[in-house]
Amino acid sequence: MKVLVPVKRVIDYNVKVRVKSDQSGVDLANVKMSMNPFDEISVEEAVRLKEKGAVEEIVVVSIGPQQAQETLRTALAMGADRGILIKTDDNVEPLAVAKILEKVIGEESPELVILGKQAIDDDSNQTGQMLAALLDWPQGTFASEVILEDGKINVTREIDGGLQTLSLQTPAIVTTDLRLNEPRYASLPNIMKAKKKPIDEKSPGDYGVDTAARLSVVKVTEPPVREAGEKVEDVSELVTKLKAKGAI
């Protein structure tokens, strides 16, 4: 089985983001960037499936600037076999990402696509679902367990009421949730070997996809600063105050 894993380069999860002074977005200058943590979980899952012998090849794809190649190298160091960099400096929205991936899938014919449920920069949580719709493939989103069995993919999903298990016919789309696995640290020897693995370079134009933004960002602001609370002597004072504020 061939697995395709799209990976996105985002601000590292440890970085405290700052809003630009003109409120047009967040400041990316000199900020550490890394692979989206949910995509790391997707790569890890694909590598585990390969280690179990259920998968022969893992192809990783990233849509982004030249530096997204580093993100692909990280995935290759974790155990993916080759990469495709679709180079663009545009901010590509989820629908355009899904359309590009649809074309990549047309060329690569994977039987399984594993995506992070969302990227931690814009938290859209749309690409996997849109891709499933465009391809008309079954989807198992928010996976906390993925089991390959007799040509089927059993996906346990984290839903509001608990866990739901779906059985998907291949080819299928899976999006990963936080508890699916704990991604490995790529070993230092594998980081060095990853340099020798192939990365193809493409552009959105090669796939005939128009990546022009459909949405415009009106304003980005910092969350309001939390104000100090009020201390009360006892419960009756608390109740009185809450009533006065119309909270109860």
Added chain:
Amino acid sequence: MAFDAEIRQALIDQVRRFVTEKCIPLENQVGETDEVPQEIVDEMKQLGLFGLAVPEEFGGLGLDMETECLVALELGRTSPAFRSVAGTNIGIGSQALVLFGTPAQKDKWLPGIAAGDLISSFALTEPGAGSDAGSLTTKAIRDGDHYVLNGTKRYITNANKADLFTVMARTAPDVKGPKGVSAFVVERNTPGVSVGQPEKKMGQQGAHVCDVIFENARVPVENLIGEEGEGFKVAMSVLDKGRLHISAVATGMSERLIKEMVTYASERVQGGKPIIDHQLIQALLADSQAETYAARCMIMDAARRRDAGENVTILASSAKLFATEANGKVADRAVQVFGGAGYITDYGIERFYRDARIFRLYEGTSQIQQIIIARELKRAAQADQL
């Protein structure tokens, strides 16, 4: 070979991530229990840390000195006990084999050293001799196809976990001074080799040093490293490299302590403002930064020159002297900036203060570095090379 810049950065990023996510949260625990948890040791093996300085053909990374120092700087940003687990395999325990080993010796031991499955240790110091390898008294007397070793080695890092020792011993008892010394690989399970209890130490809990005792230990002649009488040369080459590595570790600790000082000073309020806005505190921070930066520059310059094939004895000793003395001052200032908190164990600063102290002692004390520097200067002057 010039190292690929992108790979180098990826390696450094990964080590920093490992240190930040895995080691730093365990610092207090390791300090209290005197033990680096086995899970962390296993993760260090998987990460490939034990093989940093073993050539690629033997399963290591074959890092050049510049990259090794950059990695050591990152490893320095946590309790030195973590680095010490792999430290002898990276450095003094493996390099005699890497630099002087025969192909058969390398095949036999380097893959295990690189994987971390064999722990290697360096046995030079004795109760009556240290950096003056010429005064060693441990003997290795040829007997047929074996050498018979007798003597005691002291303060041997990782001896309690070691599977292999690089041992300096006197093969020609009649020859005084360094020329009578040879280097050997001695396997721990050789009959007649025993290891003492770990010493109780001032700092670096989690890292251990012990005596190693040889009583008629028979070592096959094929375990001789280099030629008979080359032991001193082997030891000095290994130590040149080790000194740069240790300088980088100490400087990594200085960088960590600067970060801790600045963070604390920005939050701690005295006299109505954060103490970082008090000029006397600023002086402590600024001096620490300037000295640490100078140390980093010296280390990187010496490492690059070593990679270019220069003899760096004087540079390595200069870097070790300066970087570890600077580290001592930085650790002392860190306690000062933290004030009372710097003396309280929970803050971890007093632990770094104790851990730092060894950097000025091992792989040659500051005074030994001064002697080496002066000796090399004199030699260069006599050869009209100054």
